């Protein structure tokens with residue numbers, strides 16, 4: 031099983047981190063051990079001072095495919111959820127400055143909790159109008175809508191499948207909207223699609 035992530039897929043988020051808006055999807059992966067399968071608890075690692083939350087819509091691939099044309103891409107995913115792309119921003123900043131891969135800042139254990147999946151049809155009136163949000167300790171800190179995506183889900187599937195065979199069960203974190211911020215030990219993060227509560231994750 032593969033977990034793909036897309037960086038800078040919402041212009042306002044690229045801006046808040048002073049990153050340019052990409053011309054092609056920016057792709058990285060998390061290992062399966064980034065998922066929290068039993069308890070949705072992030073044990074804050076001791077080697078970072080600055081873990082950020084990035085709430086993202088997550089697609090689940092429902093059939094295998096390679097070189098998928100954009101017009102057929104919608105047949106390859108039918109379930110969606112929300113996940114958090116936890117990022118050790120201090121470590122990522124240092125690695126980026128050296129031009130090194132940022133794997134440890136993004137792929138550490140527990141760095142990718144994913145909520146309950148729902149059928150795509152229940153997520154919004156269309157894939158171009160899905161609202162999602164993150165609450166931290168009961169307050170909304172991130173709010174996004176797929177109408178603001180730089181690369182649509184179908185474009186992402188077409189792009190990814192050029193390089194990687196997509197297999198049933200693979201996940202795609204589709205990028206975060208603006209409002210990323212630091213988490214502290216004790217924080218409770220809750221993520222929604224519309225008003226459907228799909229993920230609760232505690233930081234310990």
Ligand code: ZN
Pocket residue numbers: 035036037084086115203205206
């Ligand atoms: Zn992200």
